[in-house]
Amino acid sequence: MNNAAVELRDVTRRYGTGPDAVTALDKVSLTFRQGTFTAVMGPSGSGKSTLLQCAAGLDRPDAGSVRVTGHELTAMSERRLTLLRREQIGFVFQAFNLLPSLTAEQNVGLPLRLAGRRPSRARVRQALAQVGLTDRARHRPAQLSGGQQQRVALARALITRPDVLFGDEPTGALDSQSSREVLGLLRDMVREEGRTTIMVTHDPVAASYADRVLFLADGRLNGELPQASAKDIAAHMATLEAASC
Numbered sequence: 001m002n003n004a005a006v007e008l009r010d011v012t013r014r015y016g017t018g019p020d021a022v023t024a025l026d027k028v029s030l031t032f033r034q035g036t037f038t039a040v041m042g043p044s045g046s047g048k049s050t051l052l053q054c055a056a057g058l059d060r061p062d063a064g065s066v067r068v069t070g071h072e073l074t075a076m077s078e079r080r081l082t083l084l085r086r087e088q089i090g091f092v093f094q095a096f097n098l099l100p101s102l103t104a105e106q107n108v109g110l111p112l113r114l115a116g117r118r119p120s121r122a123r124v125r126q127a128l129a130q131v132g133l134t135d136r137a138r139h140r141p142a143q144l145s146g147g148q149q150q151r152v153a154l155a156r157a158l159i160t161r162p163d164v165l166f167g168d169e170p171t172g173a174l175d176s177q178s179s180r181e182v183l184g185l186l187r188d189m190v191r192e193e194g195r196t197t198i199m200v201t202h203d204p205v206a207a208s209y210a211d212r213v214l215f216l217a218d219g220r221l222n223g224e225l226p227q228a229s230a231k232d233i234a235a236h237m238a239t240l241e242a243a244s245c
Ligand SMILES: Nc1ncnc2c1ncn2[C@@H]1O[C@H](COP(=O)(O)OP(=O)(O)OP(=O)(O)O)[C@@H](O)[C@H]1O
Pocket: 015, 016, 022, 023, 024, 042, 043, 044, 045, 046, 047, 048, 049, 050, 051
Protein backbone atom coordinates (compact mmCIF):
# COMPACT_ATOMS: atom_id res chain seq x y z
CA MET A 1 0.00 0.00 0.00
CA ASN A 2 1.63 3.17 -1.14
CA ASN A 3 -1.09 5.80 -0.89
CA ALA A 4 -0.76 8.76 1.41
CA ALA A 5 -3.12 8.59 4.38
CA VAL A 6 -2.02 11.97 5.73
CA GLU A 7 -0.08 14.62 3.86
CA LEU A 8 1.25 17.92 5.17
CA ARG A 9 2.66 20.50 2.76
CA ASP A 10 4.48 23.59 4.05
CA VAL A 11 2.43 23.61 7.23
CA THR A 12 3.10 26.64 9.41
CA ARG A 13 1.47 27.30 12.78
CA ARG A 14 2.25 30.41 14.80
CA TYR A 15 1.00 31.34 18.23
CA GLY A 16 0.72 34.93 19.40
CA THR A 17 1.82 38.08 17.64
CA GLY A 18 4.63 40.61 17.80
CA PRO A 19 7.77 39.93 19.83
CA ASP A 20 6.05 37.12 21.76
CA ALA A 21 5.08 35.19 18.62
CA VAL A 22 6.15 31.53 18.51
CA THR A 23 6.45 29.55 15.29
CA ALA A 24 5.43 26.12 16.54
CA LEU A 25 5.60 24.59 13.02
CA ASP A 26 7.72 26.12 10.30
CA LYS A 27 6.82 24.96 6.76
CA VAL A 28 6.69 21.27 7.64
CA SER A 29 6.09 18.85 4.76
CA LEU A 30 5.48 15.18 5.51
CA THR A 31 3.74 12.15 4.08
CA PHE A 32 2.32 9.34 6.21
CA ARG A 33 1.59 6.38 3.96
CA GLN A 34 -1.37 4.08 4.46
CA GLY A 35 -0.64 1.15 6.73
CA THR A 36 2.43 2.62 8.41
CA PHE A 37 3.25 3.29 12.05
CA THR A 38 5.14 6.54 12.68
CA ALA A 39 6.48 7.90 15.96
CA VAL A 40 7.08 11.64 16.32
CA MET A 41 9.77 12.71 18.78
CA GLY A 42 11.62 15.88 19.65
CA PRO A 43 12.61 18.04 22.62
CA SER A 44 9.93 19.76 24.71
CA GLY A 45 8.39 22.63 22.75
CA SER A 46 9.62 21.33 19.38
CA GLY A 47 6.08 21.25 17.93
CA LYS A 48 5.04 17.59 18.28
CA SER A 49 1.57 18.18 19.73
CA THR A 50 0.96 21.05 17.30
CA LEU A 51 1.89 18.76 14.42
CA LEU A 52 -0.50 16.09 15.66
CA GLN A 53 -3.33 18.57 16.21
CA CYS A 54 -2.93 20.07 12.73
CA ALA A 55 -2.65 16.66 11.05
CA ALA A 56 -5.78 15.44 12.86
CA GLY A 57 -7.86 18.52 12.06
CA LEU A 58 -8.08 19.59 15.71
CA ASP A 59 -6.18 22.79 14.96
CA ARG A 60 -5.86 24.85 11.80
CA PRO A 61 -2.46 25.85 10.45
CA ASP A 62 -1.81 29.48 9.49
CA ALA A 63 -0.44 28.38 6.14
CA GLY A 64 0.04 25.19 4.16
CA SER A 65 -2.07 22.20 3.31
CA VAL A 66 -3.21 19.16 5.30
CA ARG A 67 -4.84 16.24 3.52
CA VAL A 68 -6.34 13.21 5.27
CA THR A 69 -7.27 10.31 2.97
CA GLY A 70 -7.25 12.82 0.11
CA HIS A 71 -9.50 15.41 1.81
CA GLU A 72 -8.07 18.89 2.19
CA LEU A 73 -8.77 19.94 5.79
CA THR A 74 -7.62 23.52 5.81
CA ALA A 75 -10.58 24.94 3.90
CA MET A 76 -13.21 22.66 5.42
CA SER A 77 -16.10 24.00 7.49
CA GLU A 78 -16.13 23.05 11.19
CA ARG A 79 -19.13 20.83 10.54
CA ARG A 80 -17.46 18.82 7.77
CA LEU A 81 -14.28 18.63 9.80
CA THR A 82 -16.19 17.23 12.76
CA LEU A 83 -17.79 14.60 10.52
CA LEU A 84 -14.45 13.65 8.96
CA ARG A 85 -12.82 13.35 12.38
CA ARG A 86 -15.71 11.25 13.62
CA GLU A 87 -15.60 8.86 10.68
CA GLN A 88 -11.99 8.64 9.61
CA ILE A 89 -9.86 9.53 12.60
CA GLY A 90 -9.35 7.88 15.97
CA PHE A 91 -7.54 9.35 18.98
CA VAL A 92 -5.84 8.01 22.06
CA PHE A 93 -4.37 10.38 24.61
CA GLN A 94 -2.16 10.05 27.66
CA ALA A 95 -5.18 10.57 29.91
CA PHE A 96 -7.59 7.77 29.04
CA ASN A 97 -10.62 10.12 29.14
CA LEU A 98 -13.12 7.37 29.90
CA LEU A 99 -16.45 8.32 31.41
CA PRO A 100 -16.31 6.97 35.00
CA SER A 101 -20.01 6.18 35.30
CA LEU A 102 -20.11 4.03 32.15
CA THR A 103 -18.95 0.44 31.81
CA ALA A 104 -16.14 -0.52 29.43
CA GLU A 105 -18.62 -1.58 26.75
CA GLN A 106 -20.66 1.62 27.16
CA ASN A 107 -17.51 3.72 26.83
CA VAL A 108 -16.50 1.80 23.70
CA GLY A 109 -19.91 2.30 22.12
CA LEU A 110 -19.97 6.04 22.82
CA PRO A 111 -18.51 7.31 19.49
CA LEU A 112 -21.24 5.46 17.60
CA ARG A 113 -23.93 6.89 19.89
CA LEU A 114 -22.51 10.39 19.40
CA ALA A 115 -22.75 9.80 15.65
CA GLY A 116 -26.45 8.95 16.11
CA ARG A 117 -25.95 5.23 15.55
CA ARG A 118 -26.90 2.47 17.92
CA PRO A 119 -23.80 0.40 18.65
CA SER A 120 -24.43 -3.32 18.14
CA ARG A 121 -23.35 -5.44 21.06
CA ALA A 122 -21.42 -7.73 18.69
CA ARG A 123 -19.40 -4.83 17.33
CA VAL A 124 -18.58 -3.50 20.79
CA ARG A 125 -17.62 -6.97 22.00
CA GLN A 126 -15.43 -7.45 18.93
CA ALA A 127 -13.60 -4.18 19.66
CA LEU A 128 -13.08 -5.24 23.28
CA ALA A 129 -11.90 -8.68 22.15
CA GLN A 130 -9.39 -7.01 19.85
CA VAL A 131 -7.74 -5.37 22.85
CA GLY A 132 -8.02 -8.53 24.98
CA LEU A 133 -10.74 -7.28 27.34
CA THR A 134 -13.73 -9.50 26.62
CA ASP A 135 -13.95 -10.43 30.30
CA ARG A 136 -13.99 -6.80 31.48
CA ALA A 137 -16.93 -5.53 29.40
CA ARG A 138 -19.11 -4.77 32.44
CA HIS A 139 -16.40 -3.17 34.55
CA ARG A 140 -16.27 0.55 35.15
CA PRO A 141 -12.98 2.46 34.66
CA ALA A 142 -12.26 2.56 38.43
CA GLN A 143 -12.34 -1.26 38.45
CA LEU A 144 -9.68 -1.48 35.73
CA SER A 145 -5.89 -1.03 35.80
CA GLY A 146 -4.31 1.87 33.89
CA GLY A 147 -3.25 -0.44 31.07
CA GLN A 148 -6.74 -1.91 30.83
CA GLN A 149 -8.29 1.57 30.79
CA GLN A 150 -6.01 2.59 27.93
CA ARG A 151 -6.99 -0.58 26.07
CA VAL A 152 -10.67 0.39 26.52
CA ALA A 153 -9.77 3.85 25.15
CA LEU A 154 -8.09 2.12 22.20
CA ALA A 155 -11.17 -0.03 21.55
CA ARG A 156 -13.27 3.16 21.70
CA ALA A 157 -10.97 4.82 19.15
CA LEU A 158 -11.26 1.81 16.85
CA ILE A 159 -15.01 1.22 17.02
CA THR A 160 -15.63 3.56 14.08
CA ARG A 161 -12.91 1.74 12.08
CA PRO A 162 -10.93 4.93 11.42
CA ASP A 163 -8.42 5.17 8.58
CA VAL A 164 -5.92 6.97 10.78
CA LEU A 165 -5.22 6.59 14.49
CA PHE A 166 -3.45 9.43 16.31
CA GLY A 167 -1.83 8.91 19.70
CA ASP A 168 -0.55 11.74 21.90
CA GLU A 169 1.69 10.03 24.45
CA PRO A 170 -0.66 7.03 24.62
CA THR A 171 1.69 5.15 26.93
CA GLY A 172 2.81 8.18 28.94
CA ALA A 173 0.81 7.18 32.03
CA LEU A 174 1.48 3.43 31.87
CA ASP A 175 4.04 1.14 33.50
CA SER A 176 6.44 -0.61 31.16
CA GLN A 177 4.51 -3.90 30.98
CA SER A 178 1.20 -2.14 30.14
CA SER A 179 3.04 0.10 27.67
CA ARG A 180 4.41 -2.92 25.86
CA GLU A 181 0.92 -4.42 25.63
CA VAL A 182 -0.62 -1.24 24.21
CA LEU A 183 2.27 -0.69 21.78
CA GLY A 184 2.11 -4.32 20.66
CA LEU A 185 -1.61 -3.86 19.96
CA LEU A 186 -0.96 -0.69 17.97
CA ARG A 187 1.73 -2.40 15.92
CA ASP A 188 -0.44 -5.48 15.27
CA MET A 189 -3.30 -3.28 14.09
CA VAL A 190 -1.03 -1.52 11.63
CA ARG A 191 0.30 -4.82 10.30
CA GLU A 192 -2.92 -6.80 10.24
CA GLU A 193 -5.47 -4.14 9.35
CA GLY A 194 -3.34 -1.56 7.59
CA ARG A 195 -4.42 1.13 10.03
CA THR A 196 -2.18 4.17 9.66
CA THR A 197 -0.92 5.17 13.10
CA ILE A 198 0.87 8.36 14.12
CA MET A 199 2.07 8.61 17.70
CA VAL A 200 3.83 11.38 19.61
CA THR A 201 6.05 10.03 22.35
CA HIS A 202 8.95 11.01 24.60
CA ASP A 203 9.90 7.37 25.12
CA PRO A 204 12.54 5.83 22.80
CA VAL A 205 11.29 2.33 23.68
CA ALA A 206 7.75 3.26 22.59
CA ALA A 207 9.11 4.86 19.40
CA SER A 208 11.06 1.70 18.57
CA TYR A 209 7.73 -0.08 17.92
CA ALA A 210 7.12 2.23 14.93
CA ASP A 211 8.21 1.66 11.32
CA ARG A 212 9.73 5.12 11.26
CA VAL A 213 10.66 7.78 13.80
CA LEU A 214 10.48 11.46 12.83
CA PHE A 215 12.34 14.04 14.85
CA LEU A 216 11.27 17.65 15.27
CA ALA A 217 13.37 20.52 16.57
CA ASP A 218 12.24 24.15 16.73
CA GLY A 219 9.17 23.44 14.62
CA ARG A 220 11.10 21.80 11.80
CA LEU A 221 11.87 18.27 10.76
CA ASN A 222 15.27 17.27 12.00
CA GLY A 223 15.93 13.77 10.74
CA GLU A 224 14.18 10.45 10.67
CA LEU A 225 15.14 6.87 11.44
CA PRO A 226 13.53 3.83 9.81
CA GLN A 227 12.90 0.84 12.12
CA ALA A 228 15.36 1.99 14.72
CA SER A 229 16.33 0.49 18.04
CA ALA A 230 15.50 2.33 21.29
CA LYS A 231 19.25 2.89 21.73
CA ASP A 232 19.66 4.61 18.35
CA ILE A 233 16.50 6.69 18.92
CA ALA A 234 17.73 7.78 22.37
CA ALA A 235 21.12 8.73 20.87
CA HIS A 236 19.46 10.93 18.22
CA MET A 237 17.23 12.54 20.88
CA ALA A 238 20.27 13.25 23.07
CA THR A 239 21.89 15.13 20.17
CA LEU A 240 18.75 17.21 19.61
CA GLU A 241 18.33 17.94 23.30
CA ALA A 242 21.96 19.02 23.62
CA ALA A 243 21.50 21.34 20.63
CA SER A 244 18.33 22.88 22.08
CA CYS A 245 19.94 23.79 25.45
N1 LIG B 1 -1.88 27.62 22.68
C1 LIG B 1 -0.62 28.07 22.61
N2 LIG B 1 -0.35 29.38 22.78
C2 LIG B 1 0.92 29.86 22.69
N3 LIG B 1 1.98 29.08 22.42
C3 LIG B 1 1.77 27.76 22.26
C4 LIG B 1 0.47 27.19 22.33
N4 LIG B 1 0.57 25.85 22.12
C5 LIG B 1 1.87 25.61 21.92
N5 LIG B 1 2.60 26.75 21.99
C6 LIG B 1 4.06 26.88 21.80
O1 LIG B 1 4.39 26.28 20.57
C7 LIG B 1 5.61 25.53 20.69
C8 LIG B 1 5.34 24.08 20.32
O2 LIG B 1 4.49 23.51 21.32
P1 LIG B 1 4.04 21.97 21.31
O3 LIG B 1 3.09 21.78 22.44
O4 LIG B 1 3.59 21.62 19.95
O5 LIG B 1 5.43 21.26 21.59
P2 LIG B 1 5.71 19.75 22.03
O6 LIG B 1 6.90 19.31 21.25
O7 LIG B 1 4.49 18.93 21.91
O8 LIG B 1 6.13 19.94 23.54
P3 LIG B 1 6.05 18.92 24.82
O9 LIG B 1 6.94 17.77 24.48
O10 LIG B 1 6.59 19.74 25.95
O11 LIG B 1 4.61 18.53 24.98
C9 LIG B 1 6.09 25.74 22.11
O12 LIG B 1 7.03 26.79 22.11
C10 LIG B 1 4.83 26.13 22.86
O13 LIG B 1 5.14 26.96 23.96
